[in-house]
Amino acid sequence: MSKILVIAEHLDGKLNSSTARAVSAAVAVKPDAVDVLVLADNVATLAAEAAKIDGVSRVLTVERAENAHPLAAVLAPQIAKAAADYSHVFAPSTTFGKDVTPRVAALLGVAQVSDVMSVESAHTFKRPIYAGNAIVTVEAEPSHTVVATVRTASWPAASAGANSAPVEALALDVTLPSHTRYVGLQSGKSDRPDLQSASKVVSGGRGVGSKENFDIIFKLADKLGAAVGASRAAVDAGYVPSDLQVGQTGKIIAPELYMAIGISGAIQHLTGIKDAGTIVAINKDGEAPIFEIADFGLVGDLFKIIPELEQALG
Amino acid sequence: MKILVGYKRVVDYNVRIQVKSDGTGVVTDGVKLSANPFDDIALEEALRLREKGIAEEVVVVGIGPADLTAHLRNGLAMGANRAIHVTTTDAVQPLTAARAFLKLVEKEQPGLVLLGKQAIDDDANQTGQMLAALWDRPQATFASKVEIADGKATVTREVDAGLETIEVELPAVVTSDLRLNEPRFIKLPDIMKAKSKPIDVVELASLGVDSGDHLKTTHYAAPAKRSKGVMVKDAAELVAALKQKGLL
Numbered sequence: 201m202s203k204i205l206v207i208a209e210h211l212d213g214k215l216n217s218s219t220a221r222a223v224s225a226a227v228a229v230k231p232d233a234v235d236v237l238v239l240a241d242n243v244a245t246l247a248a249e250a251a252k253i254d255g256v257s258r259v260l261t262v263e264r265a266e267n268a269h270p271l272a273a274v275l276a277p278q279i280a281k282a283a284a285d286y287s288h289v290f291a292p293s294t295t296f297g298k299d300v301t302p303r304v305a306a307l308l309g310v311a312q313v314s315d316v317m318s319v320e321s322a323h324t325f326k327r328p329i330y331a332g333n334a335i336v337t338v339e340a341e342p343s344h345t346v347v348a349t350v351r352t353a354s355w356p357a358a359s360a361g362a363n364s365a366p367v368e369a370l371a372l373d374v375t376l377p378s379h380t381r382y383v384g385l386q387s388g389k390s391d392r393p394d395l396q397s398a399s400k401v402v403s404g405g406r407g408v409g410s411k412e413n414f415d416i417i418f419k420l421a422d423k424l425g426a427a428v429g430a431s432r433a434a435v436d437a438g439y440v441p442s443d444l445q446v447g448q449t450g451k452i453i454a455p456e457l458y459m460a461i462g463i464s465g466a467i468q469h470l471t472g473i474k475d476a477g478t479i480v481a482i483n484k485d486g487e488a489p490i491f492e493i494a495d496f497g498l499v500g501d502l503f504k505i506i507p508e509l510e511q512a513l514g
Numbered sequence: 515m516k517i518l519v520g521y522k523r524v525v526d527y528n529v530r531i532q533v534k535s536d537g538t539g540v541v542t543d544g545v546k547l548s549a550n551p552f553d554d555i556a557l558e559e560a561l562r563l564r565e566k567g568i569a570e571e572v573v574v575v576g577i578g579p580a581d582l583t584a585h586l587r588n589g590l591a592m593g594a595n596r597a598i599h600v601t602t603t604d605a606v607q608p609l610t611a612a613r614a615f616l617k618l619v620e621k622e623q624p625g626l627v628l629l630g631k632q633a634i635d636d637d638a639n640q641t642g643q644m645l646a647a648l649w650d651r652p653q654a655t656f657a658s659k660v661e662i663a664d665g666k667a668t669v670t671r672e673v674d675a676g677l678e679t680i681e682v683e684l685p686a687v688v689t690s691d692l693r694l695n696e697p698r699f700i701k702l703p704d705i706m707k708a709k710s711k712p713i714d715v716v717e718l719a720s721l722g723v724d725s726g727d728h729l730k731t732t733h734y735a736a737p738a739k740r741s742k743g744v745m746v747k748d749a750a751e752l753v754a755a756l757k758q759k760g761l762l
Contacts, residue, residue, distance in 0.1 A: 211675055271680065272643065273652050295673040299655045302608070302643035311609050311728030314638045328737070329637050330531045334540050337733040379683040380652040383668065387676035396674065400761075424762070432692070442658070442693055443676050448637070449692050451674065457761045467530065474737065478761055480752065495743040498752055508749035513762070 218292030220357035293349035353454035398427035407462020465490025515625030552630025590708035612644035652682035
């Protein structure tokens with residue numbers, strides 16, 4: 201008998217697509233129920249959205265003013281309390297899930313499985329270690345609650361629309377700490393598709409040369425309807441903000457098309473894109489490691505090739 | 515204020531690790547070991563807080579076998595005042611590490627615990643959060659900026675949506691992200707000085723912490739290889755190939 205509680209991630213009143221990806225992983229356990237837990241200051245719209253996701257049995261809501269922002273210290277005791285009736289607690293392995301889930305696991309006194317790539321059985325999972333250079337099979341203790349984060353790049357988002365799961369308000373008697381306070385969010389938001397859910401991503405690296413030059417990456421991305429990413433080198437050099445970083449220490453993505461431009465392909469970057477459908481590399485150094493994993497490689501000066509690409513795209 | 519810094523030893527980030535052919539582990543014999551890069555950043559931040567007069571003492575903490583002492587000396591050479599070596603021959607998982615840290619925190623009463631956001635071997639990203647939960651204190655993970663004043667820390671965090679700022683009352687646990695700082699290099703005279711700095715050695719079992727495996731690792735495998743790609747000669751050929759695959 202397994203029952204899974206999936207923690208919903210949301211921002212600005214919208215459900216993040218990572219929630220539906222975590223639901224996919226939960227469904228793979230073949231449980232008796234998959235319930236989604238929405239913690240927010242205003243739950244109605246979020247709950248309605250979550251109820252539509254295929255595979256969701258029930259949506260549980262906790263509406264409190266303290267839940268306006270995703271503060272782990274505030275959310276974790278509520279999640280731990282709600283987890284009492286469940287065999288598994290799943291959350292997406294985004295910065296949100298990575299922040300809050302280990303806090304929940306520790307409150308429950310159990311280990312956590314980070315970055316679940318595949319579900320082998322209800323207590324056996326595969327996860328990457330050493331920057332994705334080894335994949336381990338781990339077994340969680342069957343007598344404990346399984347607390348796990350789901351590697352979003354490994355799971356498609358469960359489709360939404362056909363389902364209409366019941367929504368229930370959950371009454372949790374939990375005292376919340378006041379020692380942690382939200383101050384603000386400086387978002388690098390743009391009209392471009394979101395990096396983590398985009399089907400196409402164009403990334404630039406150190407080879408782009410400057411913040412100003414990065415405009416040609418943005419222009420190409422816009423022409424393709426793609427999200428923009430960057431290597432750590434480009435972020436460290438100040439060409440783009442850090443929320444665009446792709447790699448072990450940034451975002452791990454799996455778009456259908458990934459174009460790496462002026463990126464040599466350090467191990468930590470490759471970790472972030474290994475699951476992309478098709479990888480294109482454009483680099484002036486024909487020996488760059490990125491060509492070892494690229495499906496299509498083009499050696500040459502990016503400042504010459506990008507205008508040619510735009511022309512060929514029409 | 516006293517700051518405790520977690521200082522884990524891992525396979526150097528430049529090493530291309532090999533999975534053993536029988537699936538029992540990765541090859542670590544004769545492989546270069548170094549400080550976890552995020553822990554160097556955590557230590558650097560602690561030293562800067564001491565240099566600003568906010569902290570008086572910086573203590574590095576390592577959990578591992580007897581030869582970990584040499585690793586802790588590196589932390590002392592970088593500038594930590596003293597070290598605590600929690601000895602065990604077992605592999606230590608995050609929950610065990612967090613429980614051990616809790617015992618040290620209760621004894622040392624630090625104002626701040628600084629850890630790396632994740633270790634680059636197990637990539638778990640759990641220990642700091644677990645310690646904060648067990649300690650019932652605030653956490654500020656993925657920190658790229660830390661300002662301390664009036665008994666609280668204002669921390670900028672690198673989150674998927676951008677940069678989030680939170681305020682936490684001290685004592686608290688902060689985990690470092692890459693952009694928090696640039697760690698300093700160790701100078702030769704400091705290596706000499708580090709030899710006379712104290713290292714307290716305490717057995718993990720004597721802290722009352724059980725190192726028993728919480729997760730059993732049953733198999734190691736190399737990741738699936740991508741099939742060999744093709745080189746195209748120009749932009750037009752690339753666009754044609756992508757169109758043929760239905761990607762454009």
